Amino acid sequence: MTEAAASTVEDLAVAWGEFxxxxxxxxxxxxxxxxxxxxxLATITPSGRPRVHPVTPVFTxxxxxxxxxxxxxxxxxxxxxxxxxxxxxVPDNAGTGGEFFMSGRGRAVDSPDVRESVAEAATYEPAxxxxxxxxxxxxxxxxxxxxxxxxxxxxxxx
Amino acid sequence: MxxxxxxxxxxxxxxxxxxxxxxxxxxxxxxxxxxSDGFPRISPMExxxxxxxxxxxxxxxxxxxxxxxxxxxxxxxxxxxDPYVGDGDAKLWGSAVDLEEKDFHQRFxxxxxxxxxxxxxxxxxxxxxxxxxxxxxxxELEGNQLKITVWKPGQGxxxxxxx
Numbered sequence: 001m002t003e004a005a006a007s008t009v010e011d012l013a014v015a016w017g018e019f020x021x022x023x024x025x026x027x028x029x030x031x032x033x034x035x036x037x038x039x040x041l042a043t044i045t046p047s048g049r050p051r052v053h054p055v056t057p058v059f060t061x062x063x064x065x066x067x068x069x070x071x072x073x074x075x076x077x078x079x080x081x082x083x084x085x086x087x088x089x090v091p092d093n094a095g096t097g098g099e100f101f102m103s104g105r106g107r108a109v110d111s112p113d114v115r116e117s118v119a120e121a122a123t124y125e126p127a128x129x130x131x132x133x134x135x136x137x138x139x140x141x142x143x144x145x146x147x148x149x150x151x152x153x154x155x156x157x158x
Numbered sequence: 159m160x161x162x163x164x165x166x167x168x169x170x171x172x173x174x175x176x177x178x179x180x181x182x183x184x185x186x187x188x189x190x191x192x193x194s195d196g197f198p199r200i201s202p203m204e205x206x207x208x209x210x211x212x213x214x215x216x217x218x219x220x221x222x223x224x225x226x227x228x229x230x231x232x233x234x235x236x237x238x239x240d241p242y243v244g245d246g247d248a249k250l251w252g253s254a255v256d257l258e259e260k261d262f263h264q265r266f267x268x269x270x271x272x273x274x275x276x277x278x279x280x281x282x283x284x285x286x287x288x289x290x291x292x293x294x295x296x297x298e299l300e301g302n303q304l305k306i307t308v309w310k311p312g313q314g315x316x317x318x319x320x321x
Contacts, residue, residue, distance in 0.1 A: 069320075
C-alpha cells in the first residue's frame with residue numbers, strides 16, 4: 001500500500017457503531033454472519049505477504065474488537081501496518097448463507113473502561129493477559145447467491 | 159519449486175493436520191491474497207491435493223485469481239469450525255505458480271470428474287495454479303496447552319507449547 005493510500009484509510013476508517021448508524025441493515029447482516037462461526041482476519045506481514053488467522057470478533061454498541069495474545073503475529077502486523085480485512089466463516093465454497101467482508105484499520109486499545117465493556121460483551125472469558133484491538137471500518141460488503149436474503153444496500157465505503 | 163510432495167517429506171506433522179482438516183471440511187480453506195491497493199483479501203477456496211501438488215483450483219477470472227496473477231503470494235488456512243481448535247488447524251504460505259503441463263491438467267480434471275462428477279474434461283487452463291510452499295504451521299490443543307508446529311523449508315519442524 002502506498003503512503004497516500006494508507007493515509008486515506010487512516011482518515012476515513014470509522015468505528016463499527018458509526019458504520020452501523022450509517023448502514024444499519026448491512027451492519028446487522030455483517031454482525032449476524034461474523035458471529036455464527038470463527039471469522040478470518042487477514043493482515044500484512046513485515047515482508048508484505050498476506051497472513052490469515054481465525055478470530056472471534058466481539059461487538060459492543062460502539063465498536064468491533066478482538067482479544068488476542070500479546071505475542072500474536074496478527075497484533076504485531078496491526079501495530080506496524082494497521083490495515084486488515086475481515087471475512088465471515090463460511091460453511092462451503094458455494095456462498096451458502098452469504099458472505100460479509102470488510103476492510104479498514106486496526107488499533108490497540110488501552111482504555112480499561114473500554115476493555116471492561118468489551119469483556120462483558122464477549123461470548124467467552126478473555127484471559128487477563130490478552131491485549132485488545134479495535135477494528136475500524138473503511139469499507140464493507142455483503143454477497144450472496146441463490147435465495148440468500150441480502151440487505152438492500154450491499155456495499156459501503158467510508 | 160517446493161511442491162506439496164516436498165512439503166509432506168519435510169513437514170509430515172503439519173501436512174497431516176492440514177490434510178485431516180482439509181478432508182473434514184470437504185476441501186474448504188480460506189485464502190488470503192493481496193488486492194491491487196495493498197489491502198489483504200480473504201476468499202473461500204477448495205484446493206485439491208493431486209499427484210504431488212496442491213492445486214489452487216477455482217472459477218477463472220475471479221478476484222482472488224486476479225490478485226494472484228498480479229502478486230502470487232498467498233496464505234491458506236484450513237476452515238475452522240471450533241473456536242477452541244479442538245481438532246487442530248493448519249496454515250500454509252507461499253506463492254502460486256502457473257504449472258504449464260497440459261498432461262497434468264488433463265489428469266487432474268479426469269481425477270476431479272471421477273471423484274466429484276464435476277466435468278472440466280477437455281478444457282484448457284491458463285493459468286493453472288499450484289502452490290510453491292515457503293512455510294507452514296499447525297496448532298493443536300494438548301491438554302491445557304497449545305501445541306504449535308512451525309515449518310520452514312530446509313529446517314524441518316519445530317514445536318512450541320503455549321499455556
